[in-house]
Amino acid sequence: MTRILFVSPSGTFDNGAEISIYHLMKLLKDNGHVVYNVAPASFPNFEEDYRAHFKEIDVPVTFIPRNKWWWEEAPGLKYGTAGERAVAYRDNISALRQLIKEKEIQVVITNTVNMFQGAVAAACEEVSHFWLIHEFPENEFAYYLDKLDFVAENSDALFAVQGELQKKLQTLLPSKKTIGSFVPFTEVTTKSLKSGKQQRIVSIGRLTPGKNQLELLQAYTRLKEPRPELVFIGAWDDDYKRKVDRFVKEQRLSTVTFTGKKTDPWGEVTERDLCVLPSEMETFGLVYAEALLKGVPVILSDNPGHRSAFDYFGGGELYSSGDVAELTVRIEKSLRDFPLLHQEAASFATVAFEKYQPQRVYQELLEALAVEQLPQKKALRHLAEVLTLNEEKSRLTRTEKRMRQFVNRGSAWLKRRFNND
Structure with missing residues (x-):
């Protein structure tokens, strides 16, 4: 049995990374592992729906307020100034470190290359860190090519979507002798297709x-x-x-x-x-x-x-x-x-x-988690306090207030958009 903390990319089920790893978490629970999930705070209705899904498989979800959840250069909105985002990043890492200690986590799994907080928190707490990569380093995700040295140095195991992405990353990361693979999973009902009148x-x-x-x-x-x-x-x-x-x-x-x-x-x-x-x-x-x-x-x-x-x-x-x-x-x-x-x-x-069965598509991950975790000590551990100590809580509080105002203004607009969609 392994105690695992997942760091999720969005806190919503509108993307393949969240959907596929939901099924991995369910499989891990069924195999006797203890699983926790962390996601970025967003809108109350999204959080409620997301938490309800994970309640069905008995995986607790913790939502963490953030200014930007992904790398600074990654796609997505930014809140506050660069300095305020830096404070928020440190606050996120601190919250993850606290969870690792409280839940006695043995493995942190970051479910996208677009985030770094889980890797830093795991290094600071000297526990294993696995990275799951879903995205090709092209177009909007080309930015992470410059992050691959950090990814390599701060992962005890690295897994990519089987096929072309796995092959590409193996070429880009020769220091990683073996990059594991997985096949993204989605559940399909066995309900028959309805009859059609015409082609x-x-x-x-x-x-x-x-x-x-x-x-x-x-x-x-x-x-x-x-x-x-x-x-x-x-x-x-x-x-x-x-x-x-x-x-x-x-x-x-x-x-x-x-x-x-x-x-x-x-x-x-x-x-x-x-x-x-x-x-x-x-x-x-x-x-x-x-x-x-x-x-x-x-x-x-x-x-x-x-x-x-x-x-x-x-x-x-x-x-x-x-x-x-x-x-x-x-x-x-x-x-x-x-x-x-x-x-x-x-x-x-x-x-x-x-x-296309979970046990089969996630076989390499399951095998990695079945062995005792002996994490390599990362150089980042020497900066543990520097990377998480925040003295500027008042500034962060002002940023959180502005972010909440932004969220409230955007909530009505999002509801209209989703209803129209």
């Missing part, structure tokens, strides 16, 4: 530039008429949705619809639907995994994350990302051969389900 093309996921739905629309305009209905299932970023709407209007595409945010996206999919996922970048591709598990024929772009998932499962069809002509041909062929594809997808769902 459709569906695409599940938030409308964003990264999800690249415009590429699917471009291919859709090349299909022979009459075209099947094209349905986008999910919420959207307003700027990108305006671009999509403009394209639909200019091309006079009357058979394109948007459902908005759905609690159960697969409840919108029928047994006559073809799923197309044109993302420019994914870490793994949880929606692709869900499509296979639901027995839905799927076409997906060959971005590194999708390739990793495809190599793991082997189902569906890849096309070259950015090649609209190839995507068009694959859609036309899939629609033409749909009865056979549907039959093959339904049969493959059993194979995918057998491969």
Whole structure:
């Protein structure tokens, strides 16, 4: 039995990192480990929902107020001045150190490369620290390439999403002889797809530039008429949705619809639907995994994350990302051969389900936690008090007040946005 503290990235269930590691925590509890979770404080309704999910698996959640939870250079909003954020970072590390001592934690697991507080707290308390990396060091996450020396020096074990990301990080971190791997997990209900009256093309996921739905629309305009209905299932970023709407209007595409945010996206999919996922970048591709598990024929772009998932499962069809002509041909062929594809997808769902079990996808992590933890002493321990001692509580208090005012102003706006989505 190991006493484990997870440091989570968002305190919400709107991202793959949180969803997949929730299932890891459940598995660890089932295997007899003691698990705690720490997440950044946010809005009361988000915290209530998040805490309720973890209550179901008996994992206590502690929310820690912060000015910025991720690295200073990482994506996301910043509150206060640079000095005030530095004070808040130290306060966060101090709170984590206190939890490590109170709960007698043996292993701290940071569930994204975007945070450093857990690594610092573990070093100060001389306990093991594991790092789980979900993100490719590209685009908005390219900043962390400059942090990899810190990551290497302050992790007793390092795990990355299996496939292309693991290979890339192994090249970038030669000092780490072995980078472990895991496959992000998401739970899919066994509920059957509903019957459909007509053939459709569906695409599940938030409308964003990264999800690249415009590429699917471009291919859709090349299909022979009459075209099947094209349905986008999910919420959207307003700027990108305006671009999509403009394209639909200019091309006079009357058979394109948007459902908005759905609690159960697969409840919108029928047994006559073809799923197309044109993302420019994914870490793994949880929606692709869900499509296979639901027995839905799927076409997906060959971005590194999708390739990793495809190599793991082997189902569906890849096309070259950015090649609209190839995507068009694959859609036309899939629609033409749909009865056979549907039959093959339904049969493959059993194979995918057998491969995609928590015990299997997190095997390397489970093996690492099964052995006695003998952490290496990190040089950061010499700065333990410097890194956590705060004399400027009054300044932090003023910052917290301003942050709370910001949160209160933004709460109503967020509620409106989520209701619209």
